[in-house]
Amino acid sequence: xxxxxxxxxxxxxxxxGKTIIHGLTxxxxxxxxxGFLGPNGAGKTTTIRMIVGLMSMTEGNIYIQGxxxxxxxxxAIKNIGAxxxxxxxxxxxxxxxxxxxxxxxxxxxxxxxxxxxxELVGLKDRIHEKVKTYSLGMRQRLGLAQALLHSPSVLxxxxxxxxxxxxxxxxxxxxxxxxxxxxxxxxxxSSHLLSEMELMCDRIGIIQKGQLIDVQTVxxxxxxxxxxxxAFTVDDIDKAVRVAAEQCHFKIVKTKSDGxxxxxxxxxIPIVAETLMKNKIKLYGIESxxxxxxxxxxxxxxxxxxx
Amino acid sequence: xxxxLRLIQNENMKIYRKGTNRIMxxxxxxxxLAAGLILKLNTPSPKPHVNDSWKQxxxxxxxxxxxxxxxxxxxxxxxxxxxxxxxxxxIDHHLPPVNGLHIWKFVDLMTxxxxxxxxxxxILAGGSIASEFNSGTIxxxxxxxxxxxxxxxxxxIAALLYAVLMLVVLxxxxxxxxxxxxxxxxxxxxxxxYHNGHVTETNMVLYIFKEYGLNGVQLLMYVTLAAMISSVFxxxxxxxxxxxxxxxxxxxxxxxxxxxDWVKYVLFANTNLTQYITGTPVVSDMTLGxxxxxxxxxxxxxxLIGWLFFTKRDITA
Numbered sequence: 001x002x003x004x005x006x007x008x009x010x011x012x013x014x015x016x017g018k019t020i021i022h023g024l025t026x027x028x029x030x031x032x033x034x035g036f037l038g039p040n041g042a043g044k045t046t047t048i049r050m051i052v053g054l055m056s057m058t059e060g061n062i063y064i065q066g067x068x069x070x071x072x073x074x075x076a077i078k079n080i081g082a083x084x085x086x087x088x089x090x091x092x093x094x095x096x097x098x099x100x101x102x103x104x105x106x107x108x109x110x111x112x113x114x115x116x117x118x119e120l121v122g123l124k125d126r127i128h129e130k131v132k133t134y135s136l137g138m139r140q141r142l143g144l145a146q147a148l149l150h151s152p153s154v155l156x157x158x159x160x161x162x163x164x165x166x167x168x169x170x171x172x173x174x175x176x177x178x179x180x181x182x183x184x185x186x187x188x189x190s191s192h193l194l195s196e197m198e199l200m201c202d203r204i205g206i207i208q209k210g211q212l213i214d215v216q217t218v219x220x221x222x223x224x225x226x227x228x229x230x231a232f233t234v235d236d237i238d239k240a241v242r243v244a245a246e247q248c249h250f251k252i253v254k255t256k257s258d259g260x261x262x263x264x265x266x267x268x269i270p271i272v273a274e275t276l277m278k279n280k281i282k283l284y285g286i287e288s289x290x291x292x293x294x295x296x297x298x299x300x301x302x303x304x305x306x307x
Numbered sequence: 308x309x310x311x312l313r314l315i316q317n318e319n320m321k322i323y324r325k326g327t328n329r330i331m332x333x334x335x336x337x338x339x340l341a342a343g344l345i346l347k348l349n350t351p352s353p354k355p356h357v358n359d360s361w362k363q364x365x366x367x368x369x370x371x372x373x374x375x376x377x378x379x380x381x382x383x384x385x386x387x388x389x390x391x392x393x394x395x396x397x398i399d400h401h402l403p404p405v406n407g408l409h410i411w412k413f414v415d416l417m418t419x420x421x422x423x424x425x426x427x428x429x430i431l432a433g434g435s436i437a438s439e440f441n442s443g444t445i446x447x448x449x450x451x452x453x454x455x456x457x458x459x460x461x462x463x464i465a466a467l468l469y470a471v472l473m474l475v476v477l478x479x480x481x482x483x484x485x486x487x488x489x490x491x492x493x494x495x496x497x498x499x500x501y502h503n504g505h506v507t508e509t510n511m512v513l514y515i516f517k518e519y520g521l522n523g524v525q526l527l528m529y530v531t532l533a534a535m536i537s538s539v540f541x542x543x544x545x546x547x548x549x550x551x552x553x554x555x556x557x558x559x560x561x562x563x564x565x566x567x568d569w570v571k572y573v574l575f576a577n578t579n580l581t582q583y584i585t586g587t588p589v590v591s592d593m594t595l596g597x598x599x600x601x602x603x604x605x606x607x608x609x610x611l612i613g614w615l616f617f618t619k620r621d622i623t624a
Contacts (some may be wrong), residue, residue: 049622054450055621055623056621074452077450080450083447084446084447086443088443090321092321092324097324101321102451105314105448107313
């Protein structure tokens with residue numbers, strides 16, 4: 001595999017004698033969308049702030065395209081476009097003036113590039129209006145525009161879909177995927193919307209109490225177990241429970257008002273169905289409920305402190 | 308260097324696009340106009356001098372002043388002595404005084420508004436640093452390939468440029484208002500400077516610029532103080548409030564405590580450099596050089612503290 005675009009090496013943060021981040025080590029590769037998942041107060045934002053140099057590290061180092069953010073801030077930060085928490089822009093300036101402001105700080109951003117980015121995030125019609133008249137969704141787009149302005153190779157988005165309507169969320173999601181796949185950006189996305197992460201990310205890192213407790217690809221995350229829950233809708237629940245237990249030797253996960261739910265493998269579904277029908281139980285429906293990221297997340301974090 | 312110019316350009320854009328900063332400029336112009344009109348309405352139009360009658364008037368005035376000088380306590384005598392000396396100079400050199408206000412007198416009076424400019428610039432400087440923290444925009448501002456030192460410096464320079472603009476506006480507008488309301492015929496008046504019992508004639512423009520310069524030093528000190536407080540506390544209301552409070556209370560408190568010798572090391576005893584030209588210093592053994600040295604030490608401390616807090620601390624806004 002190629003070199004990672006961002007590398008965190010044993011990054012620690014101690015604030016007032018309290019360790020907030022306990023030695024994070026991971027890398028993110030070009031073309032990859034990395035989901036940073038964790039309950040509030042787990043250290044997501046602190047980590048992001050350390051990556052972009054807003055906060056100092058107590059120990060360890062972070063490299064962006066090989067440049068240390070500690071020692072070589074300007075060279076490192078050049079490669080990053082970011083939104084940290086909310087996309088807070090100057091409300092008394094227009095959207096365009098805001099972009100002009102950041103383009104002057106980056107250097108080498110042409111007017112054409114500004115127009116291009118405005119077009120890209122779909123703000124062309126309102127760009128010359130003051131930001132205070134913008135909706136949260138529009139501010140989010142403007143935030144994305146300022147992050148992309150200097151064509152960075154690393155994009156960091158803190159809660160990028162916050163405040164967007166469903167159509168906007170889908171658009172941003174497609175956009176993020178496109179940036180990663182077509183332009184090979186390394187993208188870090190943080191969110192507590194698990195369903196969002198599942199659709200957007202390639203890999204997910206779960207952070208809890210300042211520790212990275214698991215990093216997996218989304219597919220592994222959801223499908224690492226062959227077992228799945230299958231719900232059988234039946235008329236006689238008691239009988240179905242008895243039959244399933246005595247004749248199929250399956251563990252019943254739970255009984256529902258209209259049927260039973262079993263934990264089994266794919267090949268076993270027809271066997272169970274056949275057995276039930278043989279015992280004159282009316283079978284109305286079979287539904288497999290794949291384990292979602294949310295179930296997995298709850299399992300890993302122990303279901304506590306989840307927002 | 309060009310990157311610094313671009314940063315200052317950014318700060319200027321933020322300054323002049325903000326309604327409050329433009330309103331402050333208008334307020335300054337409004338204040339000069341209002342002061343001019345009030346003075347115009349409350350001073351009788353000057354009568355032209357008949358022959359040498361003004362000389363008799365001045366001789367009479369000096370006699371009265373000399374009687375008065377014996378009655379007043381020692382501290383107040385220096386002012387009267389100055390009046391007498393200047394009157395005498397006018398008599399000796401055939402320089403009739405202009406009755407009532409004239410253009411330069413008005414411009415000179417309006418130099419008091421430099422304090423208003425100081426307050427406006429404090430509001431601007433205190434706000435320009437802290438408001439980035441209050442609004443959260445500091446995060447997007449500091450994740451650019453620009454050092455924090457450069458960002459802070461550009462804000463400081465932009466605030467001082469704003470003050471310079473206000474000073475230029477003050478000079479031009481008060482000159483025009485003074486000329487229009489009180490006539491341009493006072494233009495040739497020299498400034499009579501009194502120093503150690505001697506009266507010397509100097510150019511009025513030079514004198515006014517000197518006033519501006521000395522008041523400008525005071526402005527610079529307060530603005531730097533405001534910028535430092537803003538950088539340390541990251542709160543615009545606190546930075547502006549505290550700086551203006553100190554500007555109001557400081558000089559008075561220093562006057563109250565002037566019997567103690569240590570007062571001469573206090574910032575506020577030294578900020579007003581015009582005390583060496585027009586009045587008497589807060590503590591009698593203070594000199595201009597001493598004040599400049601004290602101010603330099605304070606200035607360096609403000610800059611260092613403000614810079615350390617801005618560049619070294621984590622951004623948690």
